[in-house]
Amino acid sequence: MSIQRLCHINLIGLQQQKLSVLDDLQALGMLHLEPAGLDASVDGSNETFADTATSAFGSITPEDAKQAVSYLAACQRIRRQELFDQSFDPERLVNEVLVNRQKARDLADQRIFLQRRIADLRPWGNFELPDLDALEGQRLWFYQVPLYRLKEMTAVSLVWQQVHKDHRYAYVVVISEVEPASNALPVARTHTGSISLSTLEDQLVQTHRDEEQVMIERESLSRWLFCLQYSLAKVDDQYQLRLAEQGVWQSESLFVVSAWVAEDDCPALQAFARRHGLALQQRSPKKHETPPTLLKNPACVAAGEDLIGFFKLPSYRGWDPSRLVFFSFACFFAVIMSDAGYAALIALGLAFYWRKLGLSQSGKRIRALVLTLATAGLVWGVLVGGYFGADPPTAWLTSLKVVDINDFSSMMTLSIVIGVVHLVIANLLQMWMRRFHLHMLASLAWVVVLIVSLSAWLTHITPWHQGAIALALVLIVLCSSSQSGWGKQRWISGLLGLSNLSKLFGDVLSYLRLFALGLASASLAVTFNQLASQVAAAMPELGVLFYVLILLIGHLLNFTLTVVSGVIHGLRLNLIEFFNWSLADEGYAFRPFKKQEVVPWKT
Structure with a gap:
């Protein structure tokens, strides 16, 4: 989709130009250098x-x-x-x-x-240990005795005094010339040190x-x-x-810079070569070469590149999943949150940091992502009628509630349908990348298995469903191998391909976490509201204070858990379940040879 087409270039110049040319190339910032x-x-x-x-x-x-x-x-x-x-x-x-x-x-x-x-x-009080002469050679030994063992002190033959007691311990001081034996008291000695509390x-x-x-x-x-x-x-x-x-490759008189460059930047590089008197060789990547992957997306969805970059970067000849992951992650996050009030909190936080995030390119990407998450959360929260665990505050918002999150059957069905659609898209994209190869029919067969199985589950199994699935399984056996010929290896690969049936079933069921986490978030919000109301009713005087505290602490905890769950599981469904069926090969990032930009601090 948005993987930039690259060209391989060789810049050839005189040896005495090498340092100045490399310095200017670094300022240009377009090349991914290939060491020679x-x-x-x-x-x-x-x-x-x-x-x-x-x-x-x-x-x-x-x-x-x-x-x-x-x-x-x-x-x-x-x-x-x-x-x-x-x-x-x-x-x-x-x-x-x-x-x-x-x-x-x-x-x-x-x-x-x-x-x-x-x-x-502090329990021992503010004291200073006396000199040995003041006690005629006697010393003070300190013991922190649990209350349930205090009665054992009656059997101690030493001189002792209780100086303090709290709800757990009695603080006892023993007077003895030498330290008592370890079995003489119920507990080991406490070391208080020689420095007083005031010091x-x-x-x-x-x-x-x-x-x-x-x-x-x-x-x-x-x-x-x-x-x-x-x-x-x-x-x-x-x-x-x-x-x-x-x-760079170099000889006594010449040097050669080998690099990859985006096709769109080739005219600027050609002008650079003419300006510096360099020879430029340019060609398209060969079949056996593995160029780096350079993603380019609009600024509003560029955060999708960051979401996939830390997990798995597509190969140069693959497809760019960043836009699809960007929007599907926002949708999954919204379903897991299922509360318009929490989404409004995210929007308020974003408004507070809006200008600060706009100071850098990475901040602008995060800003666009959070804005999308908040928008999706608000829309879905209104559709399910969740407002900090309470019902819609107005009749107009009540009319917009079209989804009942407490309807287990409907929500489970919706989650399964979302999972099937997501994995169908993954296999269709995989099929497109394998076009003109027999191997593409295996991805088509998995699409058939998903759609027909969903249809049979929603209605009832018919001979037509059974026949379609049987035909799809045959295609999987015949076309799962990417090798040519019909030898033994193809049949082994086909039979191994059938083992993905259990993985497919498990991946589809993984999308039930959308319903489960969304229900958990909504239920916790309702529970905190009910608990606060009950406390307020039971304590007429201090009830209002505890009512506010329970709401603040409860919803803050639930909000934190919801956001963390939405990020982790929203990404997991994209980067694991979805990628398993859509991305075959992994690439490496295009790293431009450029000078670092330092943004002045604004205070």
Whole structure:
């Protein structure tokens, strides 16, 4: 659908032009370079990269610089960005940021330790251990005894005193010159330490002050974030340039850059070659070659590329499922949510972050996806009449309720029909990709099995249904193999193909999760509403407060579970069940050789 057609090109130039041409190609950003006889998968320890990094950051590694950038970018408040000047020193700045980060970590660890020590020591009270001379050689030993074992202390022959008791423990102090034997008391000794409670609390207050100071320093350093990002981007660009230099074929007088380029970009590349006095060889991919996959979709549905990219990228000669996955994911998410109120919350959250998401291309993709999810959720929520688990608030919205989510039979039927339609589309697309080959008839046979089986389930089995399925199974046996000839291997492949019957049945039933999760979400919303109402009726005075708390906490929990379920299972039905029947081969991504773009921070 939207897989870009590529051309293989060779750019040939004089050896003295190599570096300048590669630098301009990187600025052009159109080529997916193919290394000529050299390994392009060089890691960050590459010698040329180390030289480049040293020139920009001194003794600081690029990995340290990336960590510094991430640390500053996560700052809660980022200062207005500074411009490059004589005072900007990347090495010194990275060192300061990393020292600040380590201080923040150490102080956080110290704060957590002090909070735990104070919580453990508070039941014993604020005390200081006396000197040994003050007790004439006697010592204090502390024991935290569970209440159900406190009666065992009556049998202890030592001098002891209970100093505190709560709902679980009695806090006992034993006076003895040496530590009592391990079996002398019901529990092991508690270590309280030698520092008093008031001293620990003072240390905690000072730790909070130190943390505030570190955060102030971090915020101050954040004004150099753009400069640091820009410097780091330049280092990465130099690394990619050195890597490309290693990957070109070269002789004493000539060099050759081999790459893939989109057909639409060929005119611009031809102009580039003429401008630099380069020879350009251009051809279409050969049958045995496996070019990278370059997807191109409109901005409004480009997020579909991100949805499929982390799981399975189609091969160059396959088809692009990103648009179909984009819309089917939105539909599945809406069915799982089944509440217009929750969809409205998503829309409100999107409106709040709309401008911020529009600052980057990835943010615009996410924005379009979330808008589609919210729209689909609102439409389906209105059709099922779900508004935070309550009935439609007006008669007009009630008239729009056409689906009863509590009608188990109808909802199960709808889920099965959705699954069959989704898998029919998958097999039809697979059949189209196998056109002009006998193998395509196997995909057609699976389409027949799906449609005829659904018809028989919705009505009743007839001889016509049985005959159609039998014919389809025969086609599966005969046409499941992609090999030519009618030898033994074809029959074995055909019989193995029949084993997909159980997988097909299981995949169709997987779509029942749409109904099950949608019903669970709606039922939880109703349950929280009923629980809140019952509490309000049972407690006339504080009932309103508990009513509000139960609604807020309950619906927040249900909303979170619904969104997580919608994302996970909505993607799962597309990336597993659907892809199993529609995508045969996996490809690799088209990675353009280009300079990094650094977007200035707007604060």
